[in-house]
Amino acid sequence: MINFSEVRETNAMIQRENLDVRTITMGISLLDCIDGDLTRLCERIREKILRSAGDLVRTGEDISREYGIPIVNKRISVTPIALVGAGACRSSEDFVQIARTLDRAAREVGVNFLGGYSALVSKGITGADRLLIESIPQALSETEIVCSSVNVGSTKTGIDMDAVRMMGTIIRRTAEATADRDSIGCAKLVVFCNAPDDNPFMAGAFHGVTEADRVLNIGVSGPGVVKKALESVRGEDFEVLCETVKKTAFKITRVGQLVAREASERLGVPFGIIDLSLAPTPAVGDSVADILCEMGLETAGGPGTTAALALLNDQVKKGGLMASSYVGGLSGAFIPVSEDRGMIHAARTGALTLEKLEAMTCVCSVGLDMIAIPGSTPDTTIAGIIADEMAIGMINQKTTAVRLIPVIGKEVGEEAQFGGLLGYAPIMPVSTVRCDGFVNRRGRIPAPVHSFKN
Amino acid sequence: MRRAIITVVGRDTIGIIAGVCTYLAERHINILDISQTIVDGYFNMMMIVDITQLQIPFGEMAEELDRIGQEKIGVQIRCQREEIFDLMHRV
Numbered sequence: 001m002i003n004f005s006e007v008r009e010t011n012a013m014i015q016r017e018n019l020d021v022r023t024i025t026m027g028i029s030l031l032d033c034i035d036g037d038l039t040r041l042c043e044r045i046r047e048k049i050l051r052s053a054g055d056l057v058r059t060g061e062d063i064s065r066e067y068g069i070p071i072v073n074k075r076i077s078v079t080p081i082a083l084v085g086a087g088a089c090r091s092s093e094d095f096v097q098i099a100r101t102l103d104r105a106a107r108e109v110g111v112n113f114l115g116g117y118s119a120l121v122s123k124g125i126t127g128a129d130r131l132l133i134e135s136i137p138q139a140l141s142e143t144e145i146v147c148s149s150v151n152v153g154s155t156k157t158g159i160d161m162d163a164v165r166m167m168g169t170i171i172r173r174t175a176e177a178t179a180d181r182d183s184i185g186c187a188k189l190v191v192f193c194n195a196p197d198d199n200p201f202m203a204g205a206f207h208g209v210t211e212a213d214r215v216l217n218i219g220v221s222g223p224g225v226v227k228k229a230l231e232s233v234r235g236e237d238f239e240v241l242c243e244t245v246k247k248t249a250f251k252i253t254r255v256g257q258l259v260a261r262e263a264s265e266r267l268g269v270p271f272g273i274i275d276l277s278l279a280p281t282p283a284v285g286d287s288v289a290d291i292l293c294e295m296g297l298e299t300a301g302g303p304g305t306t307a308a309l310a311l312l313n314d315q316v317k318k319g320g321l322m323a324s325s326y327v328g329g330l331s332g333a334f335i336p337v338s339e340d341r342g343m344i345h346a347a348r349t350g351a352l353t354l355e356k357l358e359a360m361t362c363v364c365s366v367g368l369d370m371i372a373i374p375g376s377t378p379d380t381t382i383a384g385i386i387a388d389e390m391a392i393g394m395i396n397q398k399t400t401a402v403r404l405i406p407v408i409g410k411e412v413g414e415e416a417q418f419g420g421l422l423g424y425a426p427i428m429p430v431s432t433v434r435c436d437g438f439v440n441r442r443g444r445i446p447a448p449v450h451s452f453k454n
Numbered sequence: 455m456r457r458a459i460i461t462v463v464g465r466d467t468i469g470i471i472a473g474v475c476t477y478l479a480e481r482h483i484n485i486l487d488i489s490q491t492i493v494d495g496y497f498n499m500m501m502i503v504d505i506t507q508l509q510i511p512f513g514e515m516a517e518e519l520d521r522i523g524q525e526k527i528g529v530q531i532r533c534q535r536e537e538i539f540d541l542m543h544r545v
Contacts, residue, residue, distance in 0.1 A: 001487070001502070002459060002502065002536060002539045002540060002543070004489050004498075004500050006539055006542075006543045007459055007461060007500050007539055008461075009543075010538060010539050010542055010543075011461060011532065062511075062513055065512070065513035065516055065517070066512045066513060066516070066534070066535050067534050067535055067537070067538040068516075068532055068533075068534035068538070069538060251542045251543070254541040254542045255538060255541070255542060257541065258537055258538055258541050322545075
């Protein structure tokens with residue numbers, strides 16, 4: 001039988017430590033909507049989204065009320081649009097029309113983001129992929145809740161450097177297209193290596209072609225809960241530290257599992273995976289950086305940060321894997337700078353640099369995330385940063401991502417405001433050493449050797 | 455049996471248990487277990503209840519309890535389905 005202290009612990013997590021289920025994301029395959037006629041394609045997409053996800057928001061709210069656990073976001077991911085629109089789109093403008101359709105349909109069902117305005121070009125770029133990528137700046141500036149991602153590399157295929165170079169330019173153009181709003185378009189655009197098919201988190205969510213017609217993926221959260229649990233083991237050895245993180249991750253994941261099961265049953269949509277990521281928000285007490293500080297660092301970004309993050313990431317997985325049999329997505333600690341109060345503080349004081357963040361991405365999911373850089377950063381430098389991050393993912397067989405925001409008109413020392421969960425961020429300095437000669441080469445970086453690991 | 459956990463927290467006053475229990479009886483909710491303490495004048499109660507015979511949607515009942523707590527008694531009342539606690543604290 002449940003006892004008083006267990007009930008109190010759970011409710012304290014929810015009420016005081018920001019425990020929530022970060023997102024229920026419904027993946028919807030749009031492959032059966034494909035049509036050679038653009039107008040008909042858009043109609044079919046709208047109809048399928050409305051039919052599939054019409055009850056998503058209400059069901060999420062019902063579950064939230066019954067269990068007393070906040071479910072912050074209800075979202076949709078769709079089949080990469082470069083595939084869906086390939087037969088109907090003759091120009092970038094045609095793809096933008098699909099983006100508008102997605103935006104309208106997503107608002108109609110009341111979700112707060114829709115992901116999948118995507119292209120998978122890890123080995124080569126089709127004509128449709130190119131049109132979609134070129135349409136991204138306009139699509140993200142003319143829509144509100146559509147998110148875009150481009151997978152430019154993988155461990156199996158290597159890195160498509162033509163796509164990397166293109167994305168350097170596309171990121172800057174997207175920033176320019178939304179310059180009046182601190183280049184917020186770039187907050188909805190991710191460049192991936194080894195992108196997972198079942199990620200429920202934005203902006204990188206899309207519904208992979210290997211997935212079922214519809215599927216529910218759940219993203220949990222809870223940095224505040226981990227931080228609070230670690231407060232009770234200050235000064236203890238690493239074994240105690242790891243045990244505490246594991247137990248807490250177990251509890252957090254169980255809540256996600258419960259919500260997943262309920263939502264799946266009520267919506268009649270199969271459950272896919274739980275993503276075990278610790279996702280921070282800009283709210284006080286919901287920071288991954290604060291967990292690292294609780295472990296004993298003065299500020300995130302200092303020496304010891306990579307080790308502390310590696311430990312955290314691994315223990316979260318170990319605890320979470322025990323709590324759910326179907327774990328997927330990105331699963332790890334997120335370190336988005338603008339969405340994490342502790343990271344923002346570390347960046348402001350100079351303790352956290354772009355280079356240190358790059359090192360941190362070697363041991364956690366996902367990558368260089370929500371980092372504001374000077375608007376004057378050259379395209380080739382952005383491409384160089386992307387290439388570095390993709391190389392880390394390719395060699396280490398992990399997902400890495402880049403979500404950089406070159407804030408047009410702002411320089412180091414200023415701040416960008418994105419609002420809501422996207423937060424705010426100081427503009428971080430970027431190396432001025434040029435890499436044009438490297439990124440302007442044509443072709444691909446070959447897939448790495450899978451032996452001789454050193 | 456469908457079970458739920460009701461927690462009541464707030465400044466102690468006369469009639470908290472009476473107020474909550476009267477509502478539960480009206481809604482055909484059977485009380486299975488109650489534990490209650492008072493710490494520094496603060497009332498803390500947990501109830502395990504059977505909601506099998508509840509006639510209205512669970513969310514509506516939880517909202518009514520919340521309203522009774524805030525408007526009539528001056529305490530915070532939460533009602534949650536039991537599974538969340540069970541799953542979190544049992545392997």
